[in-house]
Amino acid sequence: MAGYDKPCIGCGNLIGFDSKFCPFCGRTSPFYDACPSCAAEIKRGWMRCPSCGRELNITCPSCGAATFVADKCDTCQASLMIQCENKKCQAPQFFQNTRCTACGKQIKQSNRRK
Numbered sequence: 001m002a003g004y005d006k007p008c009i010g011c012g013n014l015i016g017f018d019s020k021f022c023p024f025c026g027r028t029s030p031f032y033d034a035c036p037s038c039a040a041e042i043k044r045g046w047m048r049c050p051s052c053g054r055e056l057n058i059t060c061p062s063c064g065a066a067t068f069v070a071d072k073c074d075t076c077q078a079s080l081m082i083q084c085e086n087k088k089c090q091a092p093q094f095f096q097n098t099r100c101t102a103c104g105k106q107i108k109q110s111n112r113r114k
């Protein structure tokens with residue numbers, strides 16, 4: 001099957017169009033913004049995920065500004081992702097996730113905002 005390459009929206013590197021994640025920057029949805037809870041496609045400007053209903057606008061834990069649930073804060077560019085603690089998994093996870101979307105392991109919320 002001859003595939004073609006598409007640029008990752010996270011880092012811009014060309015990767016296979018059916019890639020489940022970006023091998024360069026580790027994005028779990030290289031071609032669109034995905035809901036951090038259920039991985040459904042979401043768009044900027046939406047208030048809630050149409051699939052699971054989670055809110056898509058959050059407060060940045062670094063600068064306190066409102067931001068979209070993307071990899072980085074829109075205002076201060078701080079990363080909003082943490083890494084799954086499962087050594088075999090280490091999938092990037094949204095910092096608010098309580099359970100890894102890749103392996104299902106519970107995520108400790110020790111580095112969460114107090």
Ligand SMILES: [Zn+2]
Binds near residue numbers: 008009010011012030
């Ligand atoms: Zn990438």
Ligand SMILES: [Zn+2]
Binds near residue numbers: 035037039040049053
């Ligand atoms: Zn969702």
Ligand SMILES: [Zn+2]
Binds near residue numbers: 061063065075076
């Ligand atoms: Zn910020």
Ligand SMILES: [Zn+2]
Binds near residue numbers: 091
């Ligand atoms: Zn995991």
